[in-house]
Amino acid sequence: MKSWIAFWNILLKDMRNYYLKPPNISWGFVFPVAWTLMFFLKAQTEVNVRELLPGVMSLSILFGTTSVLAVTLTFERRSRSFERLLLAPLDLNLLMLAKTSGAILFGVVNAFIPVLFAALITNLSGLRWVPILGAVFLIAVTSTLLGLYIAVSVREVFEAQTFSNFFRFPMIFLCGLFIPVQGLPLYLRPLSYILPLTYGADILKSSISQNGHLALGVDFPILLGFAVLLFVLSIRNVKRRWIS
Amino acid sequence: MSLKKGGPVNIVEVDKLTKKYGHLTAVDQLSFSVHEGEIFGFLGPNGAGKTTTINVLTGLARATSGVARVAGFDCATEIKRAQEIMGIVPDESNLYEEFDGFENLCFCGALYGMRKDEREKRAVALLKEFGLAEAGKKPFRAYSRGMKRKLTIAAGIIHDPKILFLDEPTTGIDVASARQIRQLIQKLNTAGTTIFLTTHYIEEAERLCHRIAFIVNGKIVRIGSLDELMREVQQENVVQLVFGNDVSPLRSSLQEEFPDVTVERSGNQTLRLRSSRPMNLTPFMRFFEERQLPVYEARIIRPSLEEVFVKITGLEAEKMKQEREGRGKP
Numbered sequence: 001m002k003s004w005i006a007f008w009n010i011l012l013k014d015m016r017n018y019y020l021k022p023p024n025i026s027w028g029f030v031f032p033v034a035w036t037l038m039f040f041l042k043a044q045t046e047v048n049v050r051e052l053l054p055g056v057m058s059l060s061i062l063f064g065t066t067s068v069l070a071v072t073l074t075f076e077r078r079s080r081s082f083e084r085l086l087l088a089p090l091d092l093n094l095l096m097l098a099k100t101s102g103a104i105l106f107g108v109v110n111a112f113i114p115v116l117f118a119a120l121i122t123n124l125s126g127l128r129w130v131p132i133l134g135a136v137f138l139i140a141v142t143s144t145l146l147g148l149y150i151a152v153s154v155r156e157v158f159e160a161q162t163f164s165n166f167f168r169f170p171m172i173f174l175c176g177l178f179i180p181v182q183g184l185p186l187y188l189r190p191l192s193y194i195l196p197l198t199y200g201a202d203i204l205k206s207s208i209s210q211n212g213h214l215a216l217g218v219d220f221p222i223l224l225g226f227a228v229l230l231f232v233l234s235i236r237n238v239k240r241r242w243i244s
Numbered sequence: 245m246s247l248k249k250g251g252p253v254n255i256v257e258v259d260k261l262t263k264k265y266g267h268l269t270a271v272d273q274l275s276f277s278v279h280e281g282e283i284f285g286f287l288g289p290n291g292a293g294k295t296t297t298i299n300v301l302t303g304l305a306r307a308t309s310g311v312a313r314v315a316g317f318d319c320a321t322e323i324k325r326a327q328e329i330m331g332i333v334p335d336e337s338n339l340y341e342e343f344d345g346f347e348n349l350c351f352c353g354a355l356y357g358m359r360k361d362e363r364e365k366r367a368v369a370l371l372k373e374f375g376l377a378e379a380g381k382k383p384f385r386a387y388s389r390g391m392k393r394k395l396t397i398a399a400g401i402i403h404d405p406k407i408l409f410l411d412e413p414t415t416g417i418d419v420a421s422a423r424q425i426r427q428l429i430q431k432l433n434t435a436g437t438t439i440f441l442t443t444h445y446i447e448e449a450e451r452l453c454h455r456i457a458f459i460v461n462g463k464i465v466r467i468g469s470l471d472e473l474m475r476e477v478q479q480e481n482v483v484q485l486v487f488g489n490d491v492s493p494l495r496s497s498l499q500e501e502f503p504d505v506t507v508e509r510s511g512n513q514t515l516r517l518r519s520s521r522p523m524n525l526t527p528f529m530r531f532f533e534e535r536q537l538p539v540y541e542a543r544i545i546r547p548s549l550e551e552v553f554v555k556i557t558g559l560e561a562e563k564m565k566q567e568r569e570g571r572g573k574p
Contacts, residue, residue: 009351089324090324
């Protein structure tokens, strides 16, 4: 019970101090709008919103979660307020779960902003919501843990931003968000399959535009495996780097 | 200090603790204990290993070898149990700038699993006790340095810990706040909290601590009560006599009368008598009485802790203080 009081208050604190701050809320709106507009303008013909939606949703989660967690954790490390959390009698797994939960929720909310926009301009009937929700959640988890990995590896806030982009931009092209994985050169495809976002985007494609190329029974276990693996690696990394 | 049958109870036990960072040995085979209920001073220059030791004891660092225990809990394997009864105040205030004083205290209480009503009640009481009741609704970022330190200490004791680790609590703050913090430390200790205090202010340690350890280059060079440390370096007895008139013409006749004692002038109206043995003051008083020179004050001069520190460690205490203060400035 005591641990859950701490967990809940860390989550509330992060929500209040970071995720519900106007710049972050506007980020959640501006980013998906910018991506959608970019594709509208680029296409110069009628855009199939359904085909675009999985990619925009995935990017909204990826850019939202990695940035916000990497930056806030690095900021708390710099101001030493994170030390206060490490000194609390709270299991490290639960502490990191509390720290990542806020970013995961932020990512999930971000993912549905493009869906709201899409609903205004196209008919979204026939979407398979259960796999969509599962995929959104797992993409948010893996992206957040990527942000945690970045936070553990850097010292300064600006480094966190730079390092985040080092991972994120290649993922846009390698994860089949806008260019199908089958369309990539053969030598790049192995890279696609070691990225969790590939599987998340594939679930969204299967559930929104019915053009995923792997079975959901393959995508989900792999994505879940990535989530568990990244969490274990992140905790190990935190222990090695921050409690050395 | 709580004393039980068979002597004091140890709340902190450190045995052959070593902490290495690569090739650098920050703490080297450290062994000491802290008694329950005492104010234990950990004194040393920058880089001596004070903060590293605190980090190992509080769970922010892992020992390379050796054992550290707090309240019987092994800091390597049972640190979360130990953290429940510890309060930690780092050398820099690390509360949340966005929160006000009250919210910061409540959040810290929540980290220790305190329920909402319990932590709010305690936060209000602590703000009052620390003279921050009015500032309780101000954001932490608007606090002065002294107020920040006070709130950080309050946050460290929100859960009523058995032992409080205070790392340089008065560095870089104004004199009035520093004095108030020292009073608070004494008050906490009187109420039963064991205090583990690291400081570079020798006079602060002298004023507050029951026992003191000197740490230099990761090793404890001396540990003991103030009296024990003083006795060790006190090689002579010094008595200072203060008069109403100029006594300088009498110095040589006094020296002739008492050849076993070294007589020194310390200003026109003050003399210092030095001897390797304890002195009986009656013959001296008679000497001055016969010459109709009333003695206004007679005082035994003991070496200061600073002198003890310098003698034992060979370090310049003033230099150490200046170094630290330079670092502590905003």
